């Protein structure tokens with residue numbers, strides 16, 4: 424069974440294992456109280472979480488890593504190799520560029536930032552620990568590690584360190600490799616921010632080709648693969664919004 428912990432902006436998904444749970448992503452640091460409250464509501468104790476699968480380093484996914492690691496030092500992070508340095512840095516990287524997915528999103532995000540001064544795109548740095556699992560190949564069989572038929576799928580485009588998790592029913596927990604967030608602004612199932620749009624759609628093609636049936640995004644509700652098939656290449660590079668963050 425798939426359990427959902429729905430935070431202010433981020434969905435954290437919980438998959439059951441024979442000896443506990445695998446958690447996909449955490450929310451913002453500010454979501455701490457609600458995260459632990461909702462976890463309890465799902466009947467899950469923090470120390471039952473054996474693995475934390477981090478889809479990428481962004482603040483709305485990595486905010487509570489240190490909290491979970493201090494509650495249960497045995498918890499093992501699963502992350503892409505690129506995440507290691509980025510998590511140390513404690514900020515959403517801009518080293519690889521990036522754009523707002525369209526001009527309407529740029530306007531909306533800039534307005535939102537004006538009225539939300541605390542929106543800093545930063546998080547508590549995390550230094551990887553001995554038992555963490557660093558995936559140098561993004562596509563990796565995780566059955567040996569987790570005891571369940573799970574696979575990681577390298578999914579760059581939103582960020583360079585993006586990975587998704589595929590389960591045995593062809594559900595893909597995709598982080599921000601696809602999104603059902605603010606579609607009213609014309610996002611067409613992309614997230615607001617994209618590092619490399621053409622790479623992003625290469626990842627979508629890979630997702631389609633791999634036979635995924637349903638996507639479980641970090642933002643918004645799960646949706647069918649048909650949405651991805653219908654919207655691939657819908658956004659174009661000349662219509663994206665310049666990302667300025669002073």
Ligand SMILES: [Zn+2]
Nearest residue numbers: 479481581599
């Ligand atoms: Zn992100």
